[in-house]
Amino acid sequence: MNEKAQKLLVAMDEKLWLRMLVLLLPGLVLGKVAGQFPGVILGVVGTVSLVVGMAAFLMWPRLRSLLLGPDQIDEESGDDALQGEHQGIEPAGVEPRAGMETAKLMAELLELFGGSGAQLVDAIQMELDVNARLSYAEAVEMAHRRKRIQSARS
Structure with a gap:
């Protein structure tokens, strides 16, 4: 060719x-x-x-x-x-997170949402919708950061 x-x-x-x-x-x-x-x-x-x-x-x-x-x-x-494109491609420099760290972030995130598990799941799903390349642990971390910033503003 x-x-x-x-x-x-x-x-x-x-x-x-x-x-x-x-x-x-x-x-x-x-x-x-x-x-x-x-x-x-x-x-x-x-x-x-x-x-x-x-x-x-x-x-x-x-x-x-x-x-x-x-x-x-x-x-x-x-x-x-x-x-297909973008399948199996991991972001550069991403290290796997320990499960205990993710569990701790989820517990804190649940407290930030006032114990509402549905809102917690929706926040994590929103992060995954925004960036499909995120792992679940990264999505939990991003949702935690976003909610913490929103709580600090209020």
């Missing part, structure tokens, strides 16, 4: 905005042009290109493995391209 095409594929793997731009922009532009000039053919072409671009965007790991072949993907990026 051409060296520039390989660089584009790698850049599309690393940057979500570039992948969206390359795969979805042609369909959006054709759709906008179809709105300016009434015509059935241009509207159909715009819609089809947008649907194809969306399908390619959603199936990007599989499409990339078809374009490069499994042997080149294993050499370049291991199994990450086949498993």
Whole structure:
């Protein structure tokens, strides 16, 4: 495969905005042009290109493995391209927390919420929703910090 095409594929793997731009922009532009000039053919072409671009965007790991072949993907990026992005990637410099430390933080967090376990679970879930890469212990710590700051302000 051409060296520039390989660089584009790698850049599309690393940057979500570039992948969206390359795969979805042609369909959006054709759709906008179809709105300016009434015509059935241009509207159909715009819609089809947008649907194809969306399908390619959603199936990007599989499409990339078809374009490069499994042997080149294993050499370049291991199994990450086949498993999807951001799965199994741990933040740099994160050390595992002791279970006793997490239990202590949870007990303090429960006290900060006035004994409401539902609010405690909601706070931890909110931290995980904000940053899906956090471990459970990190989410407990972040929820504890956030609630402590909120309590200090009140």
